[in-house]
Amino acid sequence: MTGGSWLCLLAPLVGTILILLGGSWIPRIVAAWVATTSVFVAFGGAVWAFFSLRNQTGHHGEITTAWTWLQSGSFKVGLELLVDPLSTMMMLIVSGVGGLIVLYSIGYMDGDEEERRYFAYIAFFVFSMLLLVQGGNLLMLLVGWGLVGLSSYLLIGFWHDRPSAVQAAKKAFVMNAFGDATMALAFFILIAHTNSLSFGVLNAHLSSTQANLVALGLLGGAVAKSAQIPLQTWLPDAMEGPTPVSALIHAATMVTAGVYLIARTHAIFEQARTIELIAAGTGALTLLVAGLIALVQTDIKRVIAYSTMSQIGYMFLGAGVGGYANGMFHLMTHAFFKALLFMTAGLAIHAIANEQDIRKLRGLGRVMPFTKWCFLAGALALVGVPPFAGFFSKDPIIASTLNIGWYGYVFYACGIAGAFLTGLYTFRLWFLVFPGEPSPFVREHYHDHHGREAAWTMLVPVGILAVLATVGGWIQFPPHWEPITHWLAPVAPSLADAVPSSTQETVTSIVTVLVGLAGIAVAWAVYSERRIAIPAAPFWRRLFENKFYFDWLYDRIFYAPSAWLATALRREFEEPVVLQTGPELGDTTLATGSLVRRLQTGLLRTYVLLLAAGAAGVVLAFLIAK
């Protein structure tokens, strides 16, 4: 069991090191296959761990310690991995979907100048993400958390000659670092009061202030990593990275780490129930805001990015009200269909001269039928139309909000409204891009790959994910069939409040599906060949197009004052003080030097005379002193 987990963790690291050591000695394609193989080996390890855990009675999991990593007095942290139902589920998702996406990258990145660097980074990302989900204590989790932020930074800024990519990478890194810092502060509080960072201390009894602060710190980390309000602005910009990176990091794995964190540390959130409900509220707010912004985006990847924010909002909502299994299940199905949507968008971008503007891509379905049908599967799964995956995972989340009090009804309304928005923005994208006659731009720029839409390395993963997006939801259909809830029960049992009655579940499912279909219908009426004009609402349109002015606000609050301070310091301090002092120091040194150099005559006998005089002086001094 633990062998599987170590294999799973270390295989991508070994892949990274091999590619780094290989450098330009190995051909590009070898680097690509090393990365792909290492991630699939990791998947093998995850499957091994999964089956051995399943055979364990009660499957509570096991911690394996390599060695003691840190020791300071009685405080001790081991280099530990945890194999339990929650971590194996994440391992399977990360390495499975990750492997498919790395395989897809082989075709997508073909011909890029620095392909080897890309594959080293992406294997390193998979390693970091696996460390995050497998870490056996909070410190290991934080290490994985930080490394994931680093590799995300490296991959967003992969095309480092584009200034926008570099800026996006910096933005993502800084916002994630903020979350890392609040998490570290939470851990300091835990160390101060319990002297330990094992997952067990989360059950320890803390005073309500302490529990609230710890939970708030963890929530800060989760919100930053998962791009929830108010730290959401980095995710859309992160679309500057290569599309497989968006699929892997900014859809399927890293951004869902916040949900994993809440499920993993649910004990502390249950002690601080207010904070947990704030998490749910954050999710509800984000899913609405992101859904509204997605309505007006014109970049195909940004629409999907906002949709990701919105779906993670659902997961936060599910985990926040206490239905951890619901959140994790939606995380899994979302990994399938969102990676699928990104990868089909990548197929289109790759085939149409890297164009991402949906206004130019009309009628793409005629030339790329495979892409079209796969995208449709992903879109239906996203909207939650039965029998696609999203239907099974999204409805329980919305239904689970009904029994927690009056705010539950607010969350419920948000969830239903979000379902409508999901249908609307997803099928706006669909009707704008795929049906109809190809636009002149598409006709002119479409290039196939030896008669197919793309290389087989790209088509095969997309096909597999299309199947998973269709059938992946069938493994759980509450309340009749709940293997995932049972699987996670030993680690993260759902709260009693978060289990809806059978009637609530059924009604919610029906309402959600109808609302989603209504969204699709509106999208069809408005966007397919422009049957109905879009109502002119300049205020709302401006509000959505400016992303609710979050970037503007942060610019005013954080950037502008520090830029003002820097300019003032430069004018008042650097120029008069620093810039003057430097040359003066130099001049003085030079002047002193030119005086002292005269002592260096080059005449041996002068030196000897001075030596002798010195020695005589010393002798004389001793004689006098005596």
Next chain:
Amino acid sequence: MSGPDVAWYLATAAVLFGIGALGVLIRRNTLIVLLSLELMLNAGNLALIALSRHWHNGAGQIFALAVMAIAASEVCVGLGLVVALNRRNLSLDVDTLSELRG
């Protein structure tokens, strides 16, 4: 204890050291300067051995042996320099060898 008083030895050593130092200071031929240096070192040795005997302490003699070894190495380097100077047809006058002045 037979033989002259230790003061005589020390006086001899001082005179030898003075001659050597004077030679280093006033002579300009590199070879003579090296010779004078040897004289100074050996004056030091004489003083060491004399005092070693006077205080019945063997350390001074050991020290003298070390000084001899150092003197030998120093002569190797010094004579090597002289040979190198000669090969390049440079003057052996120490006053003309002043390239390293500041």
